[in-house]
């Protein structure tokens with residue numbers, strides 16, 4: 001299977017007056033369909049910049065990002081906006097829920113762009129909110145919910161339209177450690193169930209338990225790229241090992 005995301009010699013230079021900041025300095029990588037990828041690194045290393053180029057929220061200075069067969073770096077703003085609505089989901093640190101809308105209405109929003117009628121949208125939102133334990137909060141506005149609950153609404157909204165890829169920048173940054181665990185667990189489970197590729201920037205130390213793959217960024221470059229024991233291919237290798245041992249015994 002071809003990778004779902006392919007990054008070619010990606011560079012991003014920010015100019016402030018006469019000064020240049022090389023935020024990304026030649027990134028090459030491929031992400032497979034269904035991978036749960038964490039991007040880590042020191043503050044200022046370029047993690048958010050990388051995520052923003054991958055998600056088509058910003059245009060690279062050089063290089064290309066392909067999602068599926070589409071070169072999103074060559075798209076116009078209008079094409080990109082449509083592409084994002086159709087194929088991508090986002091989870092933000094600050095939740096980004098619309099304050100005037102209820103939990104269900106917030107979650108239903110991405111389905112509106114798909115031209116689905118209101119009744120069907122709200123029914124799908126209800127199902128998604130029930131999945132993450134918020135079936136009792138459908139009619140609550142964001143201010144009437146805790147931080148963890150608001151972020152779960154944000155997660156439900158990202159998953160409801162079944163995007164190909166979900167991008168998340170520090171999605172647990174505002175949560176306590178217990179809620180962080182729950183939220184990470186939930187995102188991982190949902191992503192696995194739907195075979196959705198998940199790319200997350202995070203500061204969480206305890207990642208090995210969740211991520212399939214950990215990419216460390218330093219000074220705008222990939223410092224290391226490691227698959228964990230959770231990775232689907234790692235499990236396949238383990239299965240093979242057991243198989244071979246069984247055969248030997250026979």
Ligand SMILES: Nc1ncnc2c1ncn2[C@@H]1O[C@H](COP(=O)(O)OP(=O)(O)OP(=O)(O)O)[C@@H](O)[C@H]1O
Pocket residue numbers: 014015016021022023041042043044045046047048049050
């Ligand atoms: N819009 C911008 N204009 C100018 N410089 C920027 C801009 N955005 C980021 N930078 C610079 O690019 C570099 C990478 O920033 P980035 O936000 O990607 O870091 P990060 O790894 O996400 O850090 P953090 O963990 O603190 O969120 C930094 O040196 C930052 O100052």
Ligand SMILES: [Mg+2]
Pocket residue numbers: 047048049
């Ligand atoms: Mg950042």
